[in-house]
Amino acid sequence: MDTKVYIDAIEKELSACCDEFFYAESSVTSAVRYSLLNAGKRIRAVLLFMTAEMCGKDWRKYLRLASAVEMIHCYSLIHDDLPCMDNDDMRRGKPSCHKAFGEATALLAGDALIGIGLETIANDKNISDNARIAAMKAITRAMGPMGMIYGQELDLEYEEKPADKEILNRIHRHKTGRMISLCGTLGCLDSHLTEQQKDALTLFFDNIGLVFQIVDDILDVEGDEAQLGKPVGSDAENNKSTFVTLYGLEQSKKIANDMTEQANNAIVNAFGEKSDSLIQYTAYLLNRRK
Amino acid sequence: MDTKVYIDAIEKELSACCDEFFYAESSVTSAVRYSLLNAGKRIRAVLLFMTAEMCGKDWRKYLRLASAVEMIHCYSLIHDDLPCMDNDDMRRGKPSCHKAFGEATALLAGDALIGIGLETIANDKNISDNARIAAMKAITRAMGPMGMIYGQELDLEYEEKPADKEILNRIHRHKTGRMISLCGTLGCLDSHLTEQQKDALTLFFDNIGLVFQIVDDILDVEGDEAQLGKPVGSDAENNKSTFVTLYGLEQSKKIANDMTEQANNAIVNAFGEKSDSLIQYTAYLLNRRK
Numbered sequence: 001m002d003t004k005v006y007i008d009a010i011e012k013e014l015s016a017c018c019d020e021f022f023y024a025e026s027s028v029t030s031a032v033r034y035s036l037l038n039a040g041k042r043i044r045a046v047l048l049f050m051t052a053e054m055c056g057k058d059w060r061k062y063l064r065l066a067s068a069v070e071m072i073h074c075y076s077l078i079h080d081d082l083p084c085m086d087n088d089d090m091r092r093g094k095p096s097c098h099k100a101f102g103e104a105t106a107l108l109a110g111d112a113l114i115g116i117g118l119e120t121i122a123n124d125k126n127i128s129d130n131a132r133i134a135a136m137k138a139i140t141r142a143m144g145p146m147g148m149i150y151g152q153e154l155d156l157e158y159e160e161k162p163a164d165k166e167i168l169n170r171i172h173r174h175k176t177g178r179m180i181s182l183c184g185t186l187g188c189l190d191s192h193l194t195e196q197q198k199d200a201l202t203l204f205f206d207n208i209g210l211v212f213q214i215v216d217d218i219l220d221v222e223g224d225e226a227q228l229g230k231p232v233g234s235d236a237e238n239n240k241s242t243f244v245t246l247y248g249l250e251q252s253k254k255i256a257n258d259m260t261e262q263a264n265n266a267i268v269n270a271f272g273e274k275s276d277s278l279i280q281y282t283a284y285l286l287n288r289r290k
Numbered sequence: 291m292d293t294k295v296y297i298d299a300i301e302k303e304l305s306a307c308c309d310e311f312f313y314a315e316s317s318v319t320s321a322v323r324y325s326l327l328n329a330g331k332r333i334r335a336v337l338l339f340m341t342a343e344m345c346g347k348d349w350r351k352y353l354r355l356a357s358a359v360e361m362i363h364c365y366s367l368i369h370d371d372l373p374c375m376d377n378d379d380m381r382r383g384k385p386s387c388h389k390a391f392g393e394a395t396a397l398l399a400g401d402a403l404i405g406i407g408l409e410t411i412a413n414d415k416n417i418s419d420n421a422r423i424a425a426m427k428a429i430t431r432a433m434g435p436m437g438m439i440y441g442q443e444l445d446l447e448y449e450e451k452p453a454d455k456e457i458l459n460r461i462h463r464h465k466t467g468r469m470i471s472l473c474g475t476l477g478c479l480d481s482h483l484t485e486q487q488k489d490a491l492t493l494f495f496d497n498i499g500l501v502f503q504i505v506d507d508i509l510d511v512e513g514d515e516a517q518l519g520k521p522v523g524s525d526a527e528n529n530k531s532t533f534v535t536l537y538g539l540e541q542s543k544k545i546a547n548d549m550t551e552q553a554n555n556a557i558v559n560a561f562g563e564k565s566d567s568l569i570q571y572t573a574y575l576l577n578r579r580k
Binding site (some may be wrong): 085 | 310311313315317318319322365369372374375391392393394395397398400401402404405406408409411412413419420422423426427430431433434435436439440442443446447
């Protein structure tokens with residue numbers, strides 16, 4: 001499985017969006033390009049493209065939708081890194097946006113990414129009008145105060161007090177999970193799926209979203225700083241409740257394995273061999289070292 | 291002209307949106323309700339409703355669109371008041387959002403308002419699908435990095451150096467003007483206007499948006515603190531370039547008067563007596579003391 005073609009395409013599309021939606025000479029533009037481009041593993045875009053392909057679609061028609069998801073994800077990282085939030089100086093091995101451009105510009109860069117993320121969808125000519133409206137509903141719900149923002153709020157609240165398993169689950173299902181599940185919802189837009197296929201996709205993405213977070217928690221204990229581009233051990237240092245602190249290292253790995261297997265079984269049963277790429281990709285997500 | 295019926299209706303609608311789009315027990319919900327409800331003159335909503343009526347529509351069908359505009363406006367005030375931006379402790383006679391709820395919650399409340407503002411439009415059943423897509427395009431453009439955010443960026447840049455007339459104009463046409471012009475665009479959605487009527491609406495809203503800012507600058511010199519709910523003289527204290535510093539008080543008043551007259555002439559010629567309410571409202575905007 002080679003994801004390079006997807007990643008190259010999304011990088012190119014995001015750069016084109018920056019040219020289209022920003023004034024060239026602005027400092028907000030520079031801050032957005034700095035944080036948005038050539039950044040990260042593009043997991044959300046890859047999941048979206050693979051879902052579209054599994055549904056029998058040309059993944060290239062989903063480039064704008066995937067760009068929108070990556071922009072919203074990027075905004076959430078910029079705002080999350082701000083001093084009043086997680087106060088993180090580094091992101092992906094380089095200074096975080098507010099460290100490089102100042103707080104005010106970083107705040108505006110995040111705000112701008114929300115606007116152009118949605119503008120990208122409103123202007124997406126690759127999908128039907130119905131799909132465009134459905135996409136806007138799905139993305140605003142996933143990013144909003146009953147989605148990701150609620151997760152961020154809970155996360156802040158439980159920085160200062162221990163979370164139990166139910167709360168930890170709720171935090172991650174909102175903070176990370178909703179935006180990952182969104183990739184499933186968007187990837188099957190304009191497809192006519194059976195109820196079994198819809199249920200399988202929902203289960204797959206619910207599980208994969210949580211596994212992603214469990215692996216993050218494991219890497220904060222076992223990971224390599226150079227590979228991760230950020231310090232390890234920060235959770236323990238901050239007395240933060242994580243899957244590792246609540247379940248232990250071995251049990252966390254087992255949960256991640258079991259949930260991945262359950263996710264894969266669901267889509268194999270519903271989509272047959274068309275699910276091959278996604279299944280290979282979940283192995284990568286489970287075993288990633290960064 | 292009585293705007294009470296519009297204002298009561300928009301307050302009720304915004305409260306209903308808070309019930310619909312937020313988890314009840316969240317601190318972000320409380321912060322949003324604190325900043326969004328029973329707040330301000332609802333100038334944008336009133337302009338939007340009056341435009342819809344001038345176009346022969348039932349203004350009640352535009353309640354959701356007006357709610358979205360008020361939410362986006364409210365987000366911009368919350369983020370603008372943050373310490374890294376204007377660092378304002380007071381807003382409309384009470385502590386600003388971050389003073390009442392802390393910076394992190396205020397940041398998330400602003401982010402949440404963007405999301406639900408756009409979600410409100412994506413789910414607006416009062417307008418056609420085409421109008422929904424057009425509304426989404428218009429609002430994301432107006433609020434984004436080629437609209438309001440660019441104005442905020444310029445405004446920050448010119449806090450520390452003097453702006454000339456051209457720059458001042460550009461700041462205000464983006465920072466305040468785009469979101470006010472948006473009310474004209476949204477108010478005539480689903481209407482079939484002649485080219486003359488479209489041009490008249492554009493000119494009207496371009497002028498009214500700038501007049502709004504000129505009157506703000508005048509009130510910062512001549513206004514009454516108790517009525518305004520904020521200190522006067524802050525522009526002079528901060529050596530900020532304003533219409534009053536660049537044109538003088540009397541000339542600023544003359545410009546505001548002339549631009550209002552030009553705006554009114556345009557819509558009288560294009561819409562006849564249906565423009566009566568908007569014209570009365572511009573007199574209120576010109577002579578407001580808060």
